[in-house]
Amino acid sequence: MALNDDIMAKFYITTPIYYVNDKPHIGHAYTTIAADVLARYHRLIGDEVLFLTGTDEHGSKIAESAKKAEMTPQEFCDQTSAKFSLAWDELDISNDDFIRTTEQRHITGVKNILNKLKESGAIYEGEYKGLYCVGCERFLTEKELIDGKCPIHKTEPQQISEKNYFFNLKKFLPRLEKMIDQNEIKILPDNRRKEVLGLFKQGMDDFSVSRESVKWGIPLPFDENQVAYVWVDALSNYLTALDYSEGSEKLKKFWPADLHLMAKDILKFHALYWPAMLMALGEELPKTIFAHGFFMIDGEKMSKSLGNFIDPHDLVAEFGSDAVRYLLLSQFPFGVDGDVKLGNFAIQYNSDLANGIGNLTSRVLAMVEKYFNGVVPAEDGGLSGEVGDIWSDYQKAMAEFRVDLAIEAIRKLISIADGYVDVNKPWELAKSDQEKLAKVIYNLLEVLRHLALMLYPVMPECSQKILSALGKSDFTSLTIEELKKWGGLVAGSSVAKSEQLFPRLVKAE
């Protein structure tokens, strides 16, 4: 976040690119929604945002899957990649770009990167030794073997070695360790940072950047018989989306990335391999790498064998996009692992969204209608202090990428407003004190405006509905300082009733 709110900053945020060997599931959605919330928040505070997501489409697994589906690899990728795009549309994801590793701009960029790495001397030739199964046409690990044989073909794999190119990771480790240790490159949450620092102590080997046996990939520019190893290919997307080359305007404008967001499983690649590659390239390192946790579904790990992957599409169909975004992010603190009980979704939907946001909006707008014919009746500052405090909490949370705490702040604001109604009893004031009634209603309306603004990153649709009921739907031209200032609503302007934001779900118990 910009320390100085009146200077417009850029904010480059990424999700991992998702591997198209799989359909989008709730885990992909979690990462992407979180990124979207942060991207939208940064737009709200006036940053120029580049929010990137996309799909990772190379590798022998893809080629195999395509074969099974009787398609060319490209057709297969087109089809699955489209499923991700569609899923993100359904969830109102506001990504500015969607990169696919089979796109020409990516292929060109990766070749630029590989050439540059080669020229810098970071890449050297070596031998990759392993157990190769002819039937599978790939290397197997020791642990895949059953009785020393390939579990699929029941044959003993051959011990062979192929020529490979390696990246000289070790050379960059001392400098990288120092930078991470001194938080020049921030790794969050803090326990993940410690985990990464622990890896340095265990020691790490150079990694291979190419494969000879894989055909579906990007050929090395200096050796056409090899294709780029999946991580070199995939990680590069953060640069190739900026048209990585000497004179790229996008690169100048947006690099380095402000935030690489991902789940904890691929932290190692982002915290070690990627920065080391960037050092070799002579590029700046990402400012922050944030690895969030995994979740379990009803106490069980998400896995293919258990078949408990959830399709975000089904959730959206049941609760709506806004609610899914809210519910997923409010299950547990952002960053740690947590358990998601699906049965709680409907309960929480009713308590937080229907009874909370929906009902508050409804009761306030109904009172304006009833007591003042839908006209903002006065101006007052009765709740400005409380709202200011909530803004502080909210912005602090967002600056620390703690989306869950931002939601917490929103909940608190709703609770304040509900309590304010109860204490002031507008229905009694209507009979005794019109002047005070006008002020009370004004304060509630103004709270609604602030609520809607804070809601915008998390639930854009609901936010828009509230703002347009208040006649404030166009806020993009205003700075955050202007927006969050108390008194945005002017006496005499008219307010519409809103449709039910979150219809109550009938408990299916």
Next chain:
RNA sequence: CGCGGGGUAGAGCAGUUGGCAGCUCGGCGGGCCCAUAACCCGCAGGUCACAGGUUCGAGUCCUGUCCCCGCAACCA
């Protein structure tokens, strides 16, 4: 002794630098009638996994023990 995370109210989780155990949901009791059978207040419910230790004081720091879960096989 592979590395790491964790065991706090019926459920899901917070507890920052040690200073009176909190939040949400659920349960029970009251209040209110503007609102989506919504809202507000109060109550009950915890030996903070266990055993030691440091301290005026430990959920928090130290030592040990037990249990759960990740990482080496798909996977955010």
